[in-house]
Amino acid sequence: MSVITVERKILEKNEQIAKRNRDLFQEQGIVVLNFVSSPGAGKTSILEKTLQELRGSLKIAVIEGDVQTDLDAQRVARYEVPVVQIVTLGGCHLEAKLVQDALQNLDLNGLDLLFIENVGNLVCPANYDLGEAIKVVVLSTTEGDDKPLKYPGMFLNSSVLIINKIDLIPYVNCNLSAMKKNALQINPSLRIFEVSCFTEAGIPEWCTWLRKKDVSGQ
Amino acid sequence: MSVITVERKILEKNEQIAKRNRDLFQEQGIVVLNFVSSPGAGKTSILEKTLQELRGSLKIAVIEGDVQTDLDAQRVARYEVPVVQIVTLGGCHLEAKLVQDALQNLDLNGLDLLFIENVGNLVCPANYDLGEAIKVVVLSTTEGDDKPLKYPGMFLNSSVLIINKIDLIPYVNCNLSAMKKNALQINPSLRIFEVSCFTEAGIPEWCTWLRKKDVSGQ
Numbered sequence: 001m002s003v004i005t006v007e008r009k010i011l012e013k014n015e016q017i018a019k020r021n022r023d024l025f026q027e028q029g030i031v032v033l034n035f036v037s038s039p040g041a042g043k044t045s046i047l048e049k050t051l052q053e054l055r056g057s058l059k060i061a062v063i064e065g066d067v068q069t070d071l072d073a074q075r076v077a078r079y080e081v082p083v084v085q086i087v088t089l090g091g092c093h094l095e096a097k098l099v100q101d102a103l104q105n106l107d108l109n110g111l112d113l114l115f116i117e118n119v120g121n122l123v124c125p126a127n128y129d130l131g132e133a134i135k136v137v138v139l140s141t142t143e144g145d146d147k148p149l150k151y152p153g154m155f156l157n158s159s160v161l162i163i164n165k166i167d168l169i170p171y172v173n174c175n176l177s178a179m180k181k182n183a184l185q186i187n188p189s190l191r192i193f194e195v196s197c198f199t200e201a202g203i204p205e206w207c208t209w210l211r212k213k214d215v216s217g218q
Numbered sequence: 219m220s221v222i223t224v225e226r227k228i229l230e231k232n233e234q235i236a237k238r239n240r241d242l243f244q245e246q247g248i249v250v251l252n253f254v255s256s257p258g259a260g261k262t263s264i265l266e267k268t269l270q271e272l273r274g275s276l277k278i279a280v281i282e283g284d285v286q287t288d289l290d291a292q293r294v295a296r297y298e299v300p301v302v303q304i305v306t307l308g309g310c311h312l313e314a315k316l317v318q319d320a321l322q323n324l325d326l327n328g329l330d331l332l333f334i335e336n337v338g339n340l341v342c343p344a345n346y347d348l349g350e351a352i353k354v355v356v357l358s359t360t361e362g363d364d365k366p367l368k369y370p371g372m373f374l375n376s377s378v379l380i381i382n383k384i385d386l387i388p389y390v391n392c393n394l395s396a397m398k399k400n401a402l403q404i405n406p407s408l409r410i411f412e413v414s415c416f417t418e419a420g421i422p423e424w425c426t427w428l429r430k431k432d433v434s435g436q
Binding site for chain 2: 039067071092120121122124142143151152153168171172173
């Protein structure tokens with residue numbers, strides 16, 4: 001029972017800091033997106049394609065979360081946007097406090113969008129609010145269409161689902177209709193995009209939607 | 219600091235029960251494998267192919283771990299082996315106690331192999347010994363060759379790496395040599411198998427190795 005109490009306290013503390021982060025983002029008019037997925041679903045590739053499309057017209061920064069290495073930060077930095085890397089040293093998810101600390105290293109002035117790439121993990125990050133406006137779960141076709149049913153927490157807590165690697169559908173055992181049906185069964189209000197970072201299919205539609213989010217201030 | 223203490227106590231308790239599980243498995247001469255990976259890397263497909271190949275000559279049972287649903291247990295049960303499903307209801311990894319409880323529902327008498335399929339998560343299950351003889355990490359080519367460097371804990375704690383979905387290499391941005399090099403950089407003693415559950419390439423080699431493990435009693 002003591003463990004449950006500690007866990008609850010951690011989550012309560014996290015929610016307090018997440019609220020402070022959220023208030024700060026709203027004051028500054030920054031739309032913040034928290035990207036979550038399994039390892040290798042393509043979060044970094046989607047960020048790269050999005051930066052390529054939007055960095056000319058919007059001011060964007062990125063916070064990268066990884067268990068180890070700054071490989072993703074290096075990939076994103078090539079697009080000449082400010083990037084802060086959080087290395088969790090084994091930690092399985094980002095927390096609001098880590099984001100709060102990372103913000104000390106970012107100039108928020110005039111920023112339109114902040115992308116936070118969470119640790120690759122389809123379970124734990126679901127419970128940790130970072131203060132984002134939009135949680136984006138990325139699921140690749142190679143992972144199988146049953147994943148929303150098997151990892152419901154993440155799909156329930158997200159507002160956007162990006163289905164990635166649609167170019168691989170001919171080669172894998174994935175039923176796209178079933179994948180979407182399963183996701184909407186868990187969360188009927190999910191906004192779904194279907195993309196391929198390889199062919200760039202669907203990337204313009206996703207970026208158009210994102211542009212509107214910035215204008216509306218979310 | 220109190221959180222660290224609690225976590226340490228949980229791990230100590232887990233290790234005590236894992237040791238009891240391990241003693242029991244050794245007494246009974248059962249070789250136990252704990253399969254870990256990201257969601258969708260193909261743990262269940264590998265189990266299905268392995269059961270198809272070995273169930274005629276060896277007595278095998280399966281424990282399935284999932285956050286939610288018994289979809290995997292249903293898939294495995296088609297091979298007419300005893301299966302026990304553990305649903306963690308949001309829990310991000312299996313623990314030794316859950317396996318100990320699951321064993322109450324299995325007849326261990328005369329069993330050669332016990333496969334435990336962990337929750338799909340490349341981070342948290344690394345720290346929880348279940349009492350297995352062999353931890354098998356499954357990594358699919360679609361996840362990218364950088365994953366061993368980004369999630370080192372799991373590769374360090376495993377003794378076998380199965381690289382799955384090698385049939386998809388022509389269609390994805392994965393350098394197989396770099397993937398193996400990265401894995402061996404983290405853990406030079408990893409035994410690596412390259413397989414495709416779609417073409418069945420590499421499955422016979424993996425099953426031959428497994429058969430020898432049974433004979434040697436590991």
